[in-house]
Structure formats: C-alpha cells, structure tokens
Amino acid sequence: MFDSEFERSLFDLRRAKLAEIEKLGQPAYPNQFSASHTLPQVREQWDGAAAEQLEANRVTVIVAGRIMAIRAQGKAGFATLQQGGQRLQIYVRLDAVGDQGFALYKLLDLGDHIGVSGYLFRTRTGELTVHVETLTFLAKAMLALPEKFHGLADVELRYRQRYVDLFTNLDSREVFVKRAKVLKAMRRFFDERGYLEVETPMMQQIAGGAAARPFVTHHNALDQDLFLRIAPELYLKRLVVGGFDRVYEINRNFRNEGVSTQHNPEFTMLEFYQAYANYHDLMDLTEELIAFVAREVNGTTITNFPIPKGPRAGEIVEIDLGKWQRLTMREAIVKWWWTEAGNPPMIEEFSSSVSFSRIVQQLYNVCKREQQAVGADLDRRPPYSQDVERRSLTVPAAALSLTLRQLASHGDSVLGQSIATVFEIVAEEHLIQPTIIYEFPTAVSPLSKQKPDDPEWVERFEFYIGGFEVGNAFSELNDPVEQHKRFEQQLTAREHGDDEAHQMDEDYVRALAYGLPPTGGEGIGIDRLVMLLTGSKSIRDVILFPLMRSREQKSEIGNQESDAK
RNA sequence: GAGCUCGUAGCUCAGUAGGUAGAGCAACGCCCUUUUAAGGCGUGGGUCCUGGGUUCGAAUCCCAGCGAGCUCACCA
Numbered sequence: 001m002f003d004s005e006f007e008r009s010l011f012d013l014r015r016a017k018l019a020e021i022e023k024l025g026q027p028a029y030p031n032q033f034s035a036s037h038t039l040p041q042v043r044e045q046w047d048g049a050a051a052e053q054l055e056a057n058r059v060t061v062i063v064a065g066r067i068m069a070i071r072a073q074g075k076a077g078f079a080t081l082q083q084g085g086q087r088l089q090i091y092v093r094l095d096a097v098g099d100q101g102f103a104l105y106k107l108l109d110l111g112d113h114i115g116v117s118g119y120l121f122r123t124r125t126g127e128l129t130v131h132v133e134t135l136t137f138l139a140k141a142m143l144a145l146p147e148k149f150h151g152l153a154d155v156e157l158r159y160r161q162r163y164v165d166l167f168t169n170l171d172s173r174e175v176f177v178k179r180a181k182v183l184k185a186m187r188r189f190f191d192e193r194g195y196l197e198v199e200t201p202m203m204q205q206i207a208g209g210a211a212a213r214p215f216v217t218h219h220n221a222l223d224q225d226l227f228l229r230i231a232p233e234l235y236l237k238r239l240v241v242g243g244f245d246r247v248y249e250i251n252r253n254f255r256n257e258g259v260s261t262q263h264n265p266e267f268t269m270l271e272f273y274q275a276y277a278n279y280h281d282l283m284d285l286t287e288e289l290i291a292f293v294a295r296e297v298n299g300t301t302i303t304n305f306p307i308p309k310g311p312r313a314g315e316i317v318e319i320d321l322g323k324w325q326r327l328t329m330r331e332a333i334v335k336w337w338w339t340e341a342g343n344p345p346m347i348e349e350f351s352s353s354v355s356f357s358r359i360v361q362q363l364y365n366v367c368k369r370e371q372q373a374v375g376a377d378l379d380r381r382p383p384y385s386q387d388v389e390r391r392s393l394t395v396p397a398a399a400l401s402l403t404l405r406q407l408a409s410h411g412d413s414v415l416g417q418s419i420a421t422v423f424e425i426v427a428e429e430h431l432i433q434p435t436i437i438y439e440f441p442t443a444v445s446p447l448s449k450q451k452p453d454d455p456e457w458v459e460r461f462e463f464y465i466g467g468f469e470v471g472n473a474f475s476e477l478n479d480p481v482e483q484h485k486r487f488e489q490q491l492t493a494r495e496h497g498d499d500e501a502h503q504m505d506e507d508y509v510r511a512l513a514y515g516l517p518p519t520g521g522e523g524i525g526i527d528r529l530v531m532l533l534t535g536s537k538s539i540r541d542v543i544l545f546p547l548m549r550s551r552e553q554k555s556e557i558g559n560q561e562s563d564a565k
Numbered sequence: 566g567a568g569c570u571c572g573u574a575g576c577u578c579a580g581u582a583g584g585u586a587g588a589g590c591a592a593c594g595c596c597c598u599u600u601u602a603a604g605g606c607g608u609g610g611g612u613c614c615u616g617g618g619u620u621c622g623a624a625u626c627c628c629a630g631c632g633a634g635c636u637c638a639c640c641a
Contacts, residue, residue, distance in 0.1 A: 006575055006610060010592065069601070076598035093598055110591075123599045147576040147590050149602045154576085156633050168576095212640065231641095257639055258566075267641070313636080399638095462641090469641055500640085525641045538634090549632070 007143060014142045017107050024104050026137040033115045033138055036062040039083040042120075043128070051122035061130060063088065064115040064138060066167060067108060069148060077105060078129075081114070085173050089129040090116050101135045110148070111141025159546050175534045175542055178297055182530055183250060185296035186270055189289055195246040195272060200235035202228060202252065208508065209233030209447070211500040212255040215265075228254035233447065233521065236273050237476060238511045240519050248272035250526065261308045261538040262468055265547050268526040277520035278475040279459040283436050286463060286471065286522065287324050290434065290529070294321040297533050305466050306537040310429040312467070317432055319466060319532065326461075328439040329419065332427040340366045350419060351456070353411045360403050360422060367397035396425045416441025416456070431464035440474075446486040446502050448474035466532055473522030480512040 002008045018028045037045070042061055046054070065081030065088065076093035094102040096118075108114065115136040123129050146152040151168040158165040158172065165172050187197065205224070207214035209231030217226050232249050239247050253269045274281070294301045301322035307315050327335065330350050337344035341362040349355040403421050406414045419441050431437070438461035442450055448458035460474035477483050487509070490502035530542040540546035 004575065004611085006592080009610090010575075013592080071600055071603055072597085073600065073603080074597035076600090078600050078603085080601075089601075091599070095598080121599095123601090125599075125601075127599090127601075129599085144575040144591055147578095147602095149590070150577045152576075153578095154572095154633090156572095157576090159633095210641080253641080255640070260637085260639090261635080263640065269641070309636080472641070523641075528641070 010144055011142050014109065014140055017109070018140055021104060021107050021137050021140075024100050024107075026104060028137075028140070030136070030138060033064050033136060034062065035064050035115065036060075036117075039063055039065055039081060039088045040086045042088055043086050046120055046128060049120070049128075051126070054120050054122060059120045060117065061120060062115065062117040063130065064113065066141075067110055067112045067114060068145075068167075070108060070110060072106065075102070079105075079108070079114075081116075082167065085170055085177070089123075089127055090118070090132050091121075091123070091129050092116075092132045092135065096131065096133055097135055101132075104135050104137060108137075109141055111143075111145045113138040113140075155540075156548070159540055160548055162544055172541075175530070175536060176544060178534050179530045179542060181297045182293055182526065182533060185293045186250065186289070186526075188296075189292050190246075190248045190272060193246070195248045195274075196244050198236070198239060198244070198247050198249050199251065200232045200239070200249060202254075204229050204235075206503050206505045208503055208505050210253075210255075211502065213257065213500055215254050215256050230255050231269070231523065232271050233523070234505060234508045236271055237516060237519065237521065238508065240273050240275055241511045241514055241516050245275035245517070246273070259547065261540075262528065262531075264527065264539050264543055267539070267543075269523050270526055271521065271523045273476070273519055273521040275517045275519050278518065279438065279461055279473055279520055282473045282520045282522050283326065283438070283461060286436070286473065286524075287322075287434075289524075290465075291322040293529070294533060303532055304535050305532055306535065307432065307467050308531075308537050310467050312429070312432075314537075316535075317466075319433060321434055321465070321532070324434045324436060324463075326436040326438060329423050329437050329441075330439065332437055333419075333423055336427045336430050338363060338366055338426060340369075353407045353415045353418075356415060356418060357404060357407045360400055360407065360418065363422065363425070364397065364400040364404060367400060399425060413443070416443025420444050428464070429467060432467055434463065434465045436461050436463045443489075445474065446490050447477055447483075449477045449479075450482075468528065469525075470528050470532070471522060471524040473520065476516065476519040476521050478512055478516035478519065480509050483512055484509050 002011065022028050042063060046059065049059075063081065063083070065083035067079050068082045068087060069078075069080040071078045075095075076091070079090050079092065080087050081090060092102065092105045097105065115138055116130055116132045117134045118130045118132040121129055121131050146164065146168050152158050152161070152165050158169070162172075166176070167173070190197070203217065203219075203226040205226060207227035207230045209229075210233065212230040214227040214230050217228060218224070219226055231253055232251065236247055236249060248270065249272075250268065250270045252266045254266050256265065257263060259265065274285075277285075291301050294303065301320055303319050303321060304316055305319050307313055307317060330347060334344040345356075345359045349359055399421055403414075403418045407418055423437070427437075438459075439451070439457050440448065440460040440462075442448070442456055442458050445458040445460050448460040451457045451459055458474060458477075460472070462469050462472045464470065477486070487502060487504045491504055493501040494503070527539050527542050530536070531539060534542060536542050
C-alpha cells in the first residue's frame, strides 16, 4: 500500500490526528450524516443570490464534502468542499465554532470528509460561502492528495488509481457522467420503440457472432472450457426466432487482441435486432439514434473530436452527428481513388479476381513509385504526422503486395477480402464525418443476407465517424441451408490458418431452421461513441478501469497495523 | 507483435560539454479572524524505474530488462 517512507510516516501522523479528533468527542469513523442539501443543490439554488439578500433572509444549510483546499489564517480559516463534482467554500472562525470546533478544524487535512452546518454569505470577493457554526468530522484521508493545481497528470496513475483521478480531475468525472447519459439515452430510444432489453450469456461454449479470438476460461464442476463472448449476436437472433421481435442488449464483449487508443480487450457493445426490417431500415434508425443520443447528452449534434489515427491524427475536427452520407463500399473506393493511380476502377472490374488484380496493381505501383522517389531506405515507415504528403506508403504497400499474391494464387475465393482491404487503404481515413458504407463482399460477411440480384454482395453496412468504425449492421441471413454452407466456408478458412474465422454453431443453424423472420440487426461500439461525444482521444479515457499490465504490490496495510502499536 | 518517446521527493516538474540532486505544491513547527494556485519565517523528505557496463567519477553515456504513452499491425 505504501509507496515510500513519506507515505508511511504520513499515515502514522494521520492516525495520531485521528486519535486527537476522537479526544474532541468526534468518532473517527462515524457511520452517518444527514445533510439538508448536496453541494450541487446549494449552488443551483443560491449561486445567483446577492450578498444583501443572503444577509436579509439568513439561509442555514447542512452539507458534506471532501476538503479539496484548506487555508488556515490564525483564528479563522477557509476550506473548499467538493461533492457531486462541484465545490463550495466554507469559512470557519473560532468565535463561531468554539474552541472544540476550531481545534477540530486545525486537525483537518486535504482530502478529509467533513460535514458542516451554518449560514450562507458572500465574502468580500463575492464568493458564496458557508459561515460554519458546527463542524462534524466524517472520514480522514490517510494519504497525500496530488498537487492541487495540476491534479493527477500521470496518465498511468490516472488509469490505475481512477479513484484519485475522479475526485482530482473533474473533467475526467464529467466523461463518465456523460457515458451514463449515453446509455440512458440509448435505452430510452429503444424502449420507446418497443424493444425488449435482454441479457444473453457472456460465457459461451462457442464464441460466435464476430471475427475475433476469444478468451478461454474453465468451469470446474462441469469440467468444461468456456469462452468469454466476442458478441451476443447469435443468441439475440435465437430470441427473435423465439418471438421477441425487437430485442437489444448493452453489455461487454471480450476479444483477445491488442490494445490501442480505439481498442480495449473488454468493451461495451449495443446490439439490437428488429424483425421485418432490413439494412435500409437500420440505416434510417442509426442516423436517428446517433443524433438523438448526441442531443440528449450534449444538447447538440455538433461535437469537436481529435482524430485518433491516420494522416490527420491529433487534428481537432467539428463533426455533425446529424449529417450523414451514404456510399457503397465500391463507390467509396472510386470516390477516394488515389489520383496518382490513374483512372478510378469501373464497377464491373470488382467482379472478378483477374480484373480486380489490375486495380490493386495500380495502387501498388503508386506505392512503389513514391517509395523510390523518397529513397530506397524506406523500409521503415515514417509516422503519419511527419510525412503526410507521402501518404506513408510502406504499410499499404505491404498489404497491397500480399493482396496481389493472394489474388494470383487463390483467385475469386479471396476477391471479397481483397476488396475490403482496398477499401480500408483508400477510403477509411476520409470517413471523418458520419458516413454509412454499405454493400459488403459476401466472403467477409458470414452472417449477412445476400443481395437478391447479386449473391457476391450482402445487405450489410458499417458506419464510420472520426475516421474509425463505430457500428456494423446487416439484413440477417435466415436461410439455414445457406448459413450452414457459410459456416463450412469459415471452417475451411480456419483450416487455412485464419484463427478468427467463425466456428460452426449447429444449434444456431437449428434455430434458423425453425424460422427466423426477415430481420435486421446492428452492433454499435459504445466506448467509441462516448469518445466522439466527449472529445476523448483514447478509449481508455472513457473506460473507468482500462486493462493495465499488472504491477508488483508493495507492503500491505496489515503490516502497518502491527508496526503502529 | 513492431517502431518512436518517456520514467528524478507523495504530486507537478527543473537538472546532459559526466563531478554522488533542486523548485513549487503537499507534510511538520511558528505567525496571521474575508482567503481562494492566500501570505511570512523555519524544518524534514530522494534505491534519480531495475540490473549490468564504460569511467577516477553516471540522474546524465552504452546494453539489457520492467512499466507507460504514442504510432502501426489486428479488430468494433
């Protein structure tokens, strides 16, 4: 518990002060305090009250809070209490609180919790202040608070000791208040539209519904391995089969992958399903939902957001969550086609691996030329921010080169994957303003329904904001025979080394065999949406306790107990 | 998994032509009855992330490790 001798001796000192406080007749750890107002209530009600008004009609309040600043001044003194994210100053003077009360005041430290009763007034400088008449000790801070002006700035400490971050950095607290509002707004949105909120298994025997590697755990009594879910999708659709036409679930998914400013191994996802709807209905619903949540949380659809990745990383852009554009994946590739690569591809060229190879080759040639122009030593890719002009071509070059080889050896079976790769390379960085990208290759969408007129493409869309994907939706594949076939294709991919390929789920296919009505379903990354709405540049800033590598624990408090006697 | 950057007092940070460490806040003592990053006088507090190496001498230079941030890869 203690990081140093400094902390250990401070702890001892505070214990001694606690003993002194008890001698004054105040319990060291009282178990209750009845306040008349919270600090936010006091501020709301009397922030506008003038000094004369408070003098004429004396207002007595009983409030509690944590001491965030304390300034003793001889036989009087001030302190600033904090509660509910707000602050209120108190004024303590010997002739008002008496010897015992003032003795207690002198034993108080930064971080202590106290209760006071007294009347409101304004100081010379006009600050609303409680003129204290009685002081009640509530709990002691046994450790030193961070520096009062800068707060806790070390990001590692802010994540590991979030409890300190939350009361020292009120901006941090505000993010999580907003996060709660996001969840509340979403529930309201779906509840009002007749969706049923449900909870499906987090521990699953087959981790399905997404392409990702799962965490494995074990049930002792059943002696059976289980997976933490990577998505609730397959269970939610079973519920639609069961007759719950509209369901949603907001809960954690777990994916055994790296961490980044947009990824945490456990993250919160909203998934919802609506019978008799298709992906076009969901596009409308998505635009409505995001704008609704933005207005509920921020009062506006405008948000200022620091772009977290890509060539414009760090740039703060104004995003209007009420204004959307829609493009097919193929249209997006054409729209953001590199001008250096010549004329953009024609739609027909996406339909065979031979013609698509030529498209990929054109992009790859640009990378080669640029690399040669910059210099042959460009094996290592310069950071985006230092070389925006060059479009930082080594990584795209590597991906494009791999794609070319795959197309050459596997032909049409990797066409879908290749198109998705090209989309990410040319288009993703441009998707700052809300954009729906629809029509995905069937090969990368094992759970989506094909377009009636073109079985190589599915009725699926993803939406992008701020340069990253926020949600994913599709018309659900409800043909059990086709679903079984898609699972088998995934198994083949798995055998070829794709350990993120979907597993076979026979029971899910059986559920479909009972008849899933035409259904649209969608998943939205809540953490990312919260980032957008709070202007946070890292997902860790919107997760209370992000995953951190474990650290050695130091001496325990129990040891200190015995030492202190 | 890779690259770049960082790690000095409880906190926020100084300190490189290599000479065994400083400031502010916090703490402790004293003064001060309208202050607010209160003020004044005084005091204590550091395995300079860890382990090696170079050197007469390392917070500083080199190597390895640990932790973190960022960028990238993977994904939502």
